[in-house]
Each structure stands twice: as structure tokens, then as C-alpha cells.
Amino acid sequence: MFKRTRLRLAVYYTAIFTMFLVLFIMIFASCMGYLTYWDRKAEIKLLAKEIASEQYQPLLQYYQYGKGQEKNPHIEENRDISGLVFYTVVDHAGNIIKSDNPIPVLQEIFRNEITDWVHHQKNNYRLKFFNLSNGKKAVLMFTSKAIMARNGELLGRVYVARDITADYSVLLNAIKILSITAIIFITISAGISYWLAGSVMQPVFKAFEREKKFLADVSHELRTPLSILLTSLDMLEADKKNRLTAYGLQIIRDMQDEIKKLTRIISDLLMLARTDCGEIRLTFEEFSIQNVAEQVIRALQMTADRKNVQLTLNTEKIEGICGDREKIRQLLFILIDNAIKYNKNKGTVNVDITTFNDSVQKMKIIVADTGIGISQNDQEQIFKRFFRSSDSKMQTAGNGLGLAIAKWITDVHEGVIKVHSELGKGSNFQVTIPCNLPNKTYFLQPNKLD
Secondary structure, three states: OHHHHHHHHHHHHHHHHHHHHHHHHHHHHHHHHHHHHHHHHHHHHHHHHHHHHHOHHHHHHHHHHOOOOOOOOEEEOOOOOOOOEEEEEEEOOOOEEEEEOOOHHHHHHHHHHHHOOOOOOOEEEEEEEEEOOOOOEEEEEEEEEEEEOOOOOEEEEEEEEEEOHHHHHHHHHHHHHHHHHHHHHHHHHHHHHHHHHHHHHHHHHHHHHHHHHHHHHHHHHHHHHHHHHHHHHHHHHHOOOOOOOHHHHHHHHHHHHHHHHHHHHHHHHHHHHHHHHOOOEEEEEEEOHHHHHHHHHHHHHHHHHHHOOEEEEEEOOOOOEEEOHHHHHHHHHHHHHHHHHOOOOOOEEEEEEEEEEEOEEEEEEEEEEOOOOOOHHHHOOOOOOOOOOOOOOOOOOOOOOHHHHHHHHHHHOOOEEEEEEEOOOEEEEEEEEEOOOOOEEEEOOOOOOO
16 A cells, blocks of 8 residues: 555656656747747848848849840859858749859759749748758748839849758757656656655554554454453343343343444454454365355344345355355455445345356356445445445444455455446445465465555
8 A cells, every 4th residue: 555655656746847847848949949930030031131122223223124125044153151041033023033042952942932932911931841852851941022113013022041950950959858868857756756755655654554553452452342241231131030121121232233333343443454464364265155145144134124125145056166255255244234234125135146257267246236326426435445425424324444345355356346336226236256266375465455
């Protein structure tokens, strides 16, 4: 139990640290990408403005005096040292007037992008990713600026592109480095979190150990006086010469019932305490499940009669069942007793015990009742210690330990216990246990019961 709690705490701590690291990487990547985008955008915007200013007069002259004349475009091959910025100037008809070409592998991309450009406004910006013929990727940022005459007529347009592949690669590499570093830190933090969780849990563990020891000692000491009280009451009731009135005898019977309930609670607490301390011995051996079930039915028949509940047992003759006889008997007692306790007047409790093959032979125990039922939310909690359904608290007394013990018995027999219930329509508990468990006797390890 404490190991799982420690592990959960470590997972929580690590998850929180991981969340902050991921958030940091996302913020870093967003900020770097945003700053790079706006820096390059401002750069090509300024360049487009300068080129448009330089080409205004030549375009104006060409527009006024060169209409109908063929003009050879001025192609520049003396690119800047970096080769990352390039542009093209076209006239009002789309004819290239001047061009500073990019490197050959980008020329076709640049030409196609200009050809397909749709102008919705005076200044346009585009950021695009391209797959190159050499298998690499390129990231280009484009802008265009119209060159207008003073009378408002379009003289031409300048297109500018900036190759920001290097910036993109730097950003990706930075994210990769940060991610690898984050993984290393998360691994280290997981170890530190596990160690810190252990340090936090140590005082709780010591207090729990003292509580278990105290509970076991007190439960053991209380059983003896309760047994003496119950025996004394039985002797008083059986005394033929006593002069107790009918009212006095009824009081004795009520005291017997209450002492039996108290004895059962103390027995459950003692069992839990011994289980936590590893003092429970399990003996797996072959036995007759039919005989055990009949014993439990006989023991609870009087309780069913008082509640006016019809109790029936349907079981086939099953051979080769191996398990702890007393624990299986206790499992049946808990399930059937609960079915009677939380049933309605003139209700029914049906107990079916069968076998089936599911890769291995298994035994199925079904205890179905027509009682008050269990809500869907409570069905997920009923197998926990001291939990009691809010729908049943006002109906009958209980300590919330029975089903926790039933689940523990099922678990140590490598089985599964399930419940199907609906409020007002009863409950159906199903227990599935392998039949061919090995014969053995052993002490259960501590902290097995949650």
C-alpha cells in the first residue's frame, strides 16, 4: 500500500515538473519563432520599400515612353554574399524589368510563386515551406510592394523573398536540444521525486505500523472478555431455574445479538490488522464447496427468517476445488449476510455456484438479491475499507469492512469479484476463482489488503 502511494506521489511530482518543462519549451519556441518572423518580415519590408523607390523613375519613364517597346530584363547574378535575399521587378503588364535571382535550386520556386501570386492588398506577406529536388527543405518568406504613379496608376510591382531556412533549422535544433535536456532532467527529477516521496511517507509509515500493532493487540484483548460475556448470557438463558420474566429474557437475547455483532466487528478488525502485519496463514487444500455453502446457509437461515427473506442455494457437485476453506466460507458468509441485511421484506437471496472453463477451470459464485441496490458511484468504492453506501447508512448497521475482506479473500485466491446493481432493484455479486490452485501453506506478506 505504501509502495503504491509512494509511487503515485513520485508520478505526481514528476508529472508537474514535466508539465512546466513542456510549457517552457512551448513558450520558448513560440517566442523565438515570433521574433524571427517579425525580424525577417521587417527586413524584407524595408528592402521592398528601398527597391520600389529605386525603380520608381525607371518604371515611370518606361510607362510613359516605352509602351509597345520590348525591354530586355536586367538580370543580376552578382547576388549578395549570403545569397539569402532576392527580388524581381515587373511592370504593370507583368513583364520582368529587373531581377536578382536566387540560387539555381530556388529559382523555379521563386518564379512559380510570383506567377501564382494573387494581390488583395498593397503589401502582402507569405511564409511557405518547400521540398527541394535535392531532398532538402526550404523555408521562404515573400512580400510584394506596388509601385504607383502620382496619379494612382500602377507602374509595376516588386517581389522580395528571404530564405529563412537557416533560422528555421536553428529553431528546430534548439527545440531538440531543449527536449533532450528536458528528458534528462525529467529522469533525474523522477528519481529525486521517488526519494522525496519516500522521505515524506516514512513518518506516516511508522505511525501506521504503531496503529496496526495497537489495533491487533486491542482486538485480541477484547475477544476474550466478549467471549466470556456471551457464554455467561447463554448460561443465563439456558438456566431452567432462573426466575427472569419474558421481558428479562428478551433483554438477554438483545444483549446476545449486540455482543455477537461486536464480536464480529472485532474479528474483522483483528483480521485486517493481522493481514497488514503479515500474520495471516493461508492453507490451500481441496475441499467440498457444496458442504461449505450449505454450512453458511444453515448459519444464516435464522437471520433470513427474521428478515422474512427467502434464501435458496443452487450448486452442482463440484470436485477438485482448492483454496483456503475457512476464507472461502468467510467470503460466502459476508456476501450472503449482506444480501440478507440489505434486502427488502419478503425479498429473495439466490446463491448459485457453478464451474466453467476459460483456458483453466474456474468456479463462479453468484449471490443475487432483491434489496435496496447500490448506486453507480458507490459501486466503485464499496470494496474499500470502512466505506458504506450513502443509500444504506440509514437502513441498517454495518462497519464497512465486510466487502473489503471479501475482495482480499478473492485476490489471494487469484480471483475477481464484481458487482452489478441498480437502486431499488437489488444487487448481483459475482466471484470467479480458479479451481486448480496449488496445495500449499504460507504466511501472507504484509500490506496486501488495501
